[in-house]
Amino acid sequence: MHHAASGHGPLPAAGALAALPVRTVALWLLIWALPLVMVLVALGPDHVLWQIGLFFSRIAVVTFGGACAVLADMTQEAVGGFGWLSPGEMADGLFLAETTPGPLIMATQFAGFIAAGSHPGSLSSHAAGLLGAGLTTWVTFAPCFLWIFACAPWMERLERAERLQGALAAITAAIGGLIANLALWFALHVLFRSVSVAGLPVLSSLDWRATVIAAGAALLLFPLKCGIMPTLALSAAAGLAFSAF
Template sequence: MQEAGFRGPTLAELTRVFARIGCLSFGGPAGQIALMQRELVDERAWVDQGAFLRALNLCHLLPGPEAQQLATWIGWRLHGSRGGLIAGLLFVLPGAAIMLALSLLYVAAAGLSWFAALFLGIKAAVLAVVLQALLRVGKRALGTQFKLVLAVVAALSLTLLHTPFPLVILCAGLIGAAAAQLAPEWLGKHHAVATGAPLAPPSQLFGMTVRTVAVWLMIWALPLAAVFLLLGPQHVLWQIGLFFSRLAVVTFGGAYAVLAYMAQAAVSGFGWLSPGEMADGLGLAETTPGPLIMVTQFVGFIAAWRHPGSLSPLTAGLLGAGLTTWVTFAPCFLWIFACAPWMERLERAERLQGALAAITAAVVGVIANLALWFALHVLFRRVSEAGMPDPGSLDWRAALIAALAALLLFGFKRGIAMTMAVCAATGLALSLAPLG
């Protein structure tokens, strides 16, 4: 897996470094990838720059958080499956533990006026954070007019036609694959590479891949089977496990891309939580280390806490959080361990890279839809089922804090953690003011 003569880290060294990365991986995928670049490429030279970038490009092809999958791939490259498990788990566990603690605090403090005021500021700040993500992804993804059209069509399909998110992603991928063959200039540069190095024959890889997929499908399904047998298909835990398993297959383009789909299903479809609580969960996820998709754990915890069935709310909430985390991240190990031996072949697939470029462009439209959804439900106290806000229900405090968050992020270039803290404090201060 590494070049001849390369002396990589011991398993203990790899564990220590990834434990450090897992605790410091704030700032979303950009910050997390930059941290791994510094720690693993620049300072320790455990992975060369070219391999790091090519693996990152391929991780964008896979559903799930690309930074966590990149960490898993680096661990696999250095120490096989054991290294991949250690690196991937340590990238997730610190954030998962913190999110669980914050979820417990959230339900314990629900109804307290100071807590509601605190989260007024956090929810309003989330609007500016999502807008920042939209601009960053758009700047990187929309390099041609064709990609811009894809983004606009995706946004309109979701907002006006209520097209299912997976269908939008599937259509974008098919269009991109066709464009890569027929009119590659429409997509600009989309990173297919041809190193000229010999490729391992498929016959050597196929058996390994089948065994890997079989093992990880069983690992993925094991807790779902236990819930089905012990609690039955009507229990909320079965619904949670099934929904987030489906979500794990369609999370292309990062967490922001799938949040609109998840929020609409969790709020309008299942009725597990309110739009404001969904924004609260995203705010919590923004302040913890690890992948932003950890917000799914918050949703699973709240859903099970409120619909415990024969279990106590605490037991159901803990099981909901654990099950959600399991079915969200177990597939990431499946994708990496199954695809890693094929990486060099995949990175030369022109149509596959074209599909990725088109999906990334469509994701910009998905994030725009998410930004609009959050804005309506945070800034207005009443929104119709058709998605139209009542102008008289505008919350001036939320609008003021959102503007402050935008000023901090865009004007003063402050980080997300500081922006969240300032906006939370402002929410507390403004809670003394009447709604008007």
């Protein structure tokens, strides 16, 4: 009993573990798919809500590394691919998620709201936006619970899998590149009003106010070692002051 509790006893057979999550997977697949089926039946495959459900289901499944990695994929597709949001709206969603309680991943909810509200089809804009936000949240989090409950019996075995640990290390390195790419994308679209199709900034469109605030924030954070909250407060105050002119 002591060995089993401490995690150093023999691992259960893989065959015994494989039978455990079948019902869990089936249940969570049903929970995940139910709102998508309702949208498909009620509005059809051409409605933006169906596209939103499929898109955010996909990024919830195939994106590793937390919210920043999800946002990198979402930004490229929602802005550049589908055209649901403008770069400015995407930046607003990120900043709103960063400055309000709750996880950063809730920026997806903002994107779903704007995407559906801007393309409501037969629905009202407000109703479509609310449905888009709710559907986005549902299909973003349902797969997470599926993986958690389905993989829980396997966690001890997975922790000892050396090949898996090596794969996760490689994924972690790739995620660092994704986050750097996302930071560069937001920096370009915040500091410059216009960015070319090739992704290069139009130098004449430089926003001097955003540049001054960004430089001031960098100065406060790094050389002066100022805290996050004072830096945010001072940056917000500077933004309000600049907007008055």
